Every structure is written in structure tokens, then in C-alpha cells.
Amino acid sequence: MKIYNREFLTSQVRLTEGEKKFAEVVGVVEKLEDIKKQRAPYVLFGIKEDVGVLANYGRKGSSDAWEACLKALLDMQANSLTKPESIIILGDLDFSKEMRTASLLDPDGDNFGETIGKLVEQIDLEVSQLVRFIVSTGKIPVAIGGGHNNGFGLVKGVSDALGGPINVVSMDADSNFKALTHRHNENAFSYAMEKGYVDRYAIFGIHKSYTAQEVYNRMEQFKNRIGFYFFEDVIIRENPPFHQAVKVAKQFIRNKKFGLEIDVDAIEGFPSSAETPTGFSMTQARQFARFFSKNPLPSYVHICEAIPEKTEVNTVGKALASLVLDLTA
Template sequence: MLHLSLFTEDKRQNLITTREGEVKVGQQAQLPITNCNLADNLTQAKANGARFVILGIGEDIGPRANLGRGGATNAFESAMAQFLNLQSNRFFNGKECLILGQISTQDLQLDTQSTTEQLRDQVAKLDERVITVLTSIFDSGLEPIVIGGGHNNAYGLLMAAKASFKRPIAAVNLDPHSDFRPKEGRHSGNGFSYAAASGALGYYHVLGLHELKNSEATLAQLETFGAQWHSLQQIWIRQELSLETALKQIAKQLNNTQSPVAIELDVDAITNMPSSASTAAGIPLLDALKYVNYIGKHCPSVYLHLAEAAPSCHVAGEAAGHRETGQSLSELIYSYINARINAL
């Protein structure tokens, strides 16, 4: 069974604010046909000029299964409220995007009385849904832009990409946490270690890794796998090298693998971004935008994954969280699209 809630014309109309003399991205973006199966929807969208598929996975069972905070359930709505209201103009039309909708997760969400083991069992069930939907998207030749949900969904994305491209994937992840924790049951902290063990992850680089937010056991596991990293402290605190230099090094390493490239970003890397593990000691949003744009432009990227945004965790309340999350995710989406359209 395909667990997918399609984005509808009614949803679009409820989100877009029109103004005379202006055309919004949401007015130009493609929507799925509700009585059409996924494969046909993707084929039709591609024939009509689509290159990107925007998909939501609204869940917080992954972060909660990792003993973290909930709240990462409605970032997709926040993002679409902002993204669809951007101007359609000479820089970006909007027709290049299919706003597909969201993978259904409501039946998997468990209440606060659930055990860690129960939550991890549900994450494993979600993995299956993510793999099924994303494999179809990759097979269609379109590039998914996925808005989470927890970073647990990196596993399903990497598994689907490997299934479609028939080879392991090279991933780069802007994240203070490597998410390479032990295989102790599925959660948001071990998506990449599970993907590595399955053969879906062939190369892994962590940008902005916090030197004191990863256990020694995790660091050892990363080294054993052959993963590389640039730490938050190296670039932004001690300034041992510039972000530009780090990005050039990362792009060279990714391209040397001759593999499809996954661009991962946990928004808790960004200063004060509302998320399941928000931080005051993060990086500026502008540097996150540069990361997405640089790797997207200089590497054979096959998807962008924006994980862990949690509007309800904003210190000023949920309304402020929706505004900040929506604006930030919209900028990240456009940064990726712009890079891919102008890729070298």
C-alpha cells in the first residue's frame, strides 16, 4: 500500500496570497492529479517540465525514539506557506516543481506514554514507506526535495537512491551530530550507520560536526567506516580553515567517489532554528544556504533532505516558529534548485 497524501488544489488556494500584477511560484508549480497513480503523476509532471519533487514527511517518532523532543511534524506546511508565495520571475518560474504532498504518518505516531522500543518499531515501519515512495521518484528521473520529519528518514532516502541508481550513495551532512550511533533499533540518531551497514552509504562526510556532541564510540565508528568530517570548531570557532576551503575539499572528495551525491541538512545546525535539538552555538543560515548551493552546483546531487525542523519548539511560540521555519526552509529549497539548474 502506498501511504501518500497528495497536495491538492484546495491546499494551494488556501496558502497563496495573490496580488494584482504579480505571479507567485505556487500559481506556476505543478500539482499531482488525485485520481492518478504515483508513477503516472511523476511521468506527467516530467513531461510538463518538472525537475524537482517537493515531498513532506511530517513525523517526530524518529527524534522521540532517539530520546529527543517531538514537534517535527508540520515543517512541510510551514515551508509551503512561504515557498508558494515567492515571486515567479526570470530567476525561477515554479513550473520546474511538482508539489507532491506528504508521506502519511498519522497511523504511526504514538502518544507520550509509548516506550522507546515501540517508537523504534514504528520508525522501522516508516522506513518502508519512505523507501517505496522515494524509489518511484528516483526511478522517474526527478530530484526529490524532502522536508522532514526526523533525520531518521535519511536511511530510507539512501536505501531508495541505492535501489534506483544501483550503487552506493555518497552523502554529505551539515549537522552537529553525525547520526552514526549504534544499531540499537531505528531512530533519528542512526540513519547513516544503518545505511552504511546495508551498503546504501558508500562515502560519508559530516560538515559542522560538534566536537563534544558525538560520543567517542560514535567517532570511532565513523573512523572505522572511513567517514570524514570538518568540525564546527575548526571552521567557525578556531577558524583553522574557511567554509569555502572546506566546501571545495568536500566537493572534490564526493566527486572522486564517482557516486550519486546526497545533500543532507539537519536544521539544528543553524543558530536558534526551532528543531528537536536547537542550539545557540550554531552556524548562520547564510552559511547553510551556501553549503546547499555549492554542493548542489559542483556535485552530481540526486536529492536534498531538510530534517528536524520543529516550528512548535520556537522560543517565541508556534506562530513565530512557523514563520522562521517556513522562511528558512524556503530559502534552502531555492538555494538547491538554483544550484541544480546552474550545475557545472
């Protein structure tokens, strides 16, 4: 865990006379234990890894999402509407070592799945321990970056801190409910439900053609605990329309504390590990984030799978920072 200080944050932006930037106002801490002394309800941190995506033979680059988001967020105006005082920017979990090890593995090798799956499990453990501590202080962890595999560590950390399973609502084009083989970015919630960390799981925006029949069959075994709201029904057929579908999904997960997941793979044209040509608009994703971040508050938030290409770093960073603002302001 690399903890950021004020000097580091302000070094990331150009300060302007007559303006206050986020970098100058957001909360910082010297050590983890100081989190509980702060009044800000949200603790923001980055996850710098793409091992989980590689473990599923996916496109690397999600490790860069946090830095893109951070720079855009720190450069935002600090005013009474953006409310930077509601956020503590903690720092990042840097998994460079695990990424280097993963990059040396042969995807066609006999032991690839088992070996890289163990690396993902190490990342799970680190994420869950940090999240458990943050939640134990009464704060809400907000994790940016990495693959959707980190949903498992987040759920486990919250569940451990609260002493029981929680619910999850996820904006995603995929199920993240694949078979319990080695750990990777598309089986976080099949594992989390199997381990007893998740009670109810709502998937918002799943595409009918992106999910294998065997996954649908697996979800059918948990039919009273999994609710899925198809993108084609919500947006193409408008049955139910978006503004009603989010209410139905929220009602499904309201009986317990819940986590909020936003996989940017669900957003049309968003540079990501599985970019889609058809999906929710960025505005709809922001509305989703806003709707699920209020009354009641989520127990954690996770925004994942973004891949900021060199020509798109500023755009991706601003998009991720906008989602953070929708959640916290």
C-alpha cells in the same frame, strides 16, 4: 501519500492582482505516475512525523515543519529568478497513525526501544518506496520535515533505484552514526552504511563536544569512507575556512552519485529538535545548499529536524523555503 492539486495550493495563499505566486505556477500531478510526464527536475514532498526523534528521547514537533515551509514557499513570487517551474509539489507522507501509537508508549518501559524502533522502520519503508519511484523517473526528490531518521529511507530509495550504494554529505552538528540498536533519528547513516546503501559519508559541521567517544571509535572503523569537518575547525579556527572546507567535502563525495542532507540543528538559533546556541549562520547554510546543489546535481535532498513553534512558524517557514529556493532556482 496525500497528493496536492492546484486548488489546494492556491487556497494556501492570498492571490494578488498584478503578481504571480509560486502556488499558481509550480508543477502538480493527479497521480504518482504523472511525475515522469513533467519537465521539472525536482519533486518536493513533506514528511510529517517526529517518531524518529521521540525514539531517541528527543523533542517532538518536526512533523509541523513541512506545512510551515509549504505556506512560505507557495507565497513566494513566481518570476524568472525564482524559477517555480523547476519544481513539482507532490504532497506529503502523513504518519499520524504512527505518531499516535508512539505517543502512547512509555519511554521508561522495557520494550520502548524495540516497539518504537519498529514504527521508525515502517516509516523507513514508506519513504524508501516513494523515493525509489521518484528517482526511477529521472527526477530529484526533495524531502522536507521529520527527523533525521528519514535519511535512511531516502538513501535506501535512491540506492535501490540506482542499483548500488551512493555517497552522502550532511550539514549536521551530530554524527547520526550512533549504535545499531533500535532505529531512531541519530543512527540513520550507521544503519545505511551497514546495509550497503552508503559508500562514503561526509559530516560537515560536527561539534567536537556533541559526539560520544564510542561513536568516534565506530567511525574510525570506516575511516576511509567517513570524512568529518568539525565546526570548531571550520568556523572558530578557520582551518580550513568555510569556503575551502566545502570544496574539500565535495571532493570527498564526488566519486559517486550523492545525497545532500541539511539538519537545521547545525544552524545557530534555529528552532529544532536539538537547537544550538553556536553553529553556522543561516546565510552559511544557504551557501552550503547552493554549493552542493550544482555541478553535479545531488540525487536527493533532505532538510530535517526543524520545529516551528507557534510564534516562529512564519520565520521557520521562510527559512526552509529559502533553502529550497537555493537548491532549485
